[in-house]
Amino acid sequence: MRRIVVRNGLWTDLADRFVETMITAIKYLDQLESPLPHEVRPTESLHH
Numbered sequence: 400m401r402r403i404v405v406r407n408g409l410w411t412d413l414a415d416r417f418v419e420t421m422i423t424a425i426k427y428l429d430q431l432e433s434p435l436p437h438e439v440r441p442t443e444s445l446h447h
Contacts, residue, residue: 405414
């Protein structure tokens with residue numbers, strides 16, 4: 400379970416699209432037969 404925090408005033412149609420996108424992504428991930436390969440990240444990163 401993940402928590403999603405949104406700002407006050409989020410439009411319901413935008414929230415509905417977000418939920419639909421999450422459901423689509425979860426269905427895609429559930430149908431995979433093995434984990435996705437790890438993303439190769441550069442060794443250097445921007446530090447603040």
